[in-house]
Amino acid sequence: MTEKSKTIAYHTLGCKLNFAETSTIARNLEKEGFNKVKFDEAADIYLINTCSVTENADKETRTIVKRALRNSPAAKIVVTGCYAQLKPEEIASIEGVDLVVGTNDKFNLSKYFSQLPEEKVHGEKAIFFSCDISEVNFFKSSYSLGERTRAFLKVQDGCDYSCxxxxxPLARGKSRSDSIANVVKQAEELAQSGIKEIVLTGVNIGDFGIHLDNQQGSNGDTVTPQRNENFFELIQALDKVTGIERFRISSIEPNLLKDEMIDFVAGSKKFMPHFHIPLQSGADEILKGMKRRYLRDTYISRVKKIKSVMPHACIGVDVIVGFPGETDELFKETVDFISSLDVSYLHVFTYSERANTEAASMTEKIPMRIRQERNKILRQLSEKKRNHFYAEHIGETRNVLFMMNEEDGMLEGFSDNYLKVKAPFDSAFTNRVVPVTLVSCEDDYVDGVIADFKLQIAD
Ligand code: SF4
Incomplete structure (x- = not known):
């Protein structure tokens, strides 16, 4: 079989950044002659892009490897991504895995494919390549084109914080970013390909603006990081890109979300009134133990500022339960704090010990059963917040970007302020921003009717 006719299937674990990177890896391999197929189809190679945040990354990787080998028992299994960087040997010993590649070379995978044995040898330990993370000295632009309406565009990578x-930071390295000029160029390319909404993605995007001399290569050179630009300048430049109707900021640290940015979003037609701001705990004592760079007062001020200029804005919150030392009282502080905040939904994570982190050696561990109970309590609070947020907007007419696909005769899309909206399917409205009157709340979405049918058909 020639390289040209090889088929490759992809599976991504984790965040939007990983999805953007898998898409870029796939596009590059396609240019080299590898044909992309679906993960549940037969393939010559299965590539798994792993995540270090995923609970039980090891177990999950094993399950996915088994799934791949059920489709094609002789296929080669390649594993890359954050978990592959952190635990290369552990992944290499998973039955069926042939090759493990760490952070430095995840965009140069084909150079390692030639080292795979011609025939799969079951029971053999995989070959693995990981790097010293301090040597990762490049930024690789990436974007995903998932549903052809929205794209996740990577603008920043790595993190200099030490939560x-x-x-x-151990899996992805130091904070580094694309240049504004290059992000704008990519946004223009995405507009050309029909994308209407871009979600700006990174590890710590508020820290955008640190550049390395060598932005695209990974040649082991010593490079000096320099802050040349900042996130506020980036959003102002993107606001002028024609063809993209919407931008969203995926997630931004509260200490980096400045008043000027909030005011800018409030006045922008393109930046959506939607913020996702990690909180992690509502108790200052725990925030200090986590070495977060803010206390709850900063968080309150961010929420109040947003709501003062955009009362309709959606605010999502990340929170971790069961961090060492989180007593019942401190957990209650978090519950009370979030209850009192005007926020719209939560993403709840159960704390789990990770090797080589400071928190892993902290002594006041919380039993797993209690961590899970707390997770459940906060998920219930999230549902309450979301239902309240959805109900607040019933009767309003809001702009909704509908996706391309039809599901059960319905269009599905998101309003400017991130309400999930469904309306009867009409192909005239797919991949378009349409005013929709919000009629009623259903389980996890809002039923809407398209507000001015004639106007939309005419334009
Ligand atoms: S949790 Fe802290 S260290 Fe980790 S990526 Fe976010 S800001 Fe950086």
Whole structure:
């Protein structure tokens, strides 16, 4: 079989950044002659892009490897991504895995494919290549084109913070960014390909603006990081890109979300009134133990500022339960704090010990059963917040970007302020921003009717 006729299937674990990177890896391999197929189809190679945040990354990788080998028992299994960087040997010993590639070379995978044995040898330990993370000295632009309406565009990678529970800096390295000029160029390319909405993605995007001399290569050179630009300048430049109707900021640290940015979003027609701001805990004592760079007062001020200029804005919150030392009282502080905040939904994570982090050696561990109970309590609070947020907007007419696909005779899309909206299917409205009157709340979406049918058909 020639390289030209090889088929490759992809599976991504984790965040939007990983999805953007898998898409870029796939596009590059396609240019080299590898044909992309679906993961449940037969393939010559299965590539798994792993995540270090995923609970039980090891177990999940094993399950996916088994799934791949059920489709094609002789296929080669390649594993890359954050978990492959952190635990290369552990992944290499998973039955069926042939090759493990760490962070430095995840965009140069084909150079390692030639080292795979011609025939799959079951029971053999995989070959693995990981790097010293301090040597990762490049930024690789990436974007995903998932549903052809929205794209996730990577603008920043790595993190210079040292939150005590987090392995991301160990898996992805130092904070570094694309240049504004290059992000704008990519946004223009995405507009050309019909994309209407771009979600700006990174590890710590508020820290955008640190550049390396060598932005695209990974040649082991010593490079000096320099802050040349900043996130506020980036959003102002993107606001002028024609063809893209919407931008969303995926997630931004509260200490980096400045008043000027909030005011800018409030006045922009393109930046949507939607913020996702990690909180992690509502108790200052726990925030200090996590080495977060803010206390709850900063968080309150961010929420109040947003709501003062955009009362309709959607605010999502990340929170971790069961961090060491989180007593019942401190957990209650978090519950009370979030209850009192005007926020719209939560993403709840159960704390789990990660090797080589400061928090892993902290002594006041919380039993797993209690961590899970707390997770459940906060998920219920999230549902309450979301239902309240959805109900607040019933009767309003809001702009909705509908996706391309039809599901059960319905169009599905998101309003400017991130309400999930469904309306009867009409192909005239797919991949378009349409005013929709919000009629009623259903389980996890809002039923809407398209507000001015004639106007939309005419334009
Ligand atoms: S800000 Fe903290 S939690 Fe987020 S990636 Fe950086 S170190 Fe991890």
């Amino acid at each position: 005590t529970y987090c392995t991301i």
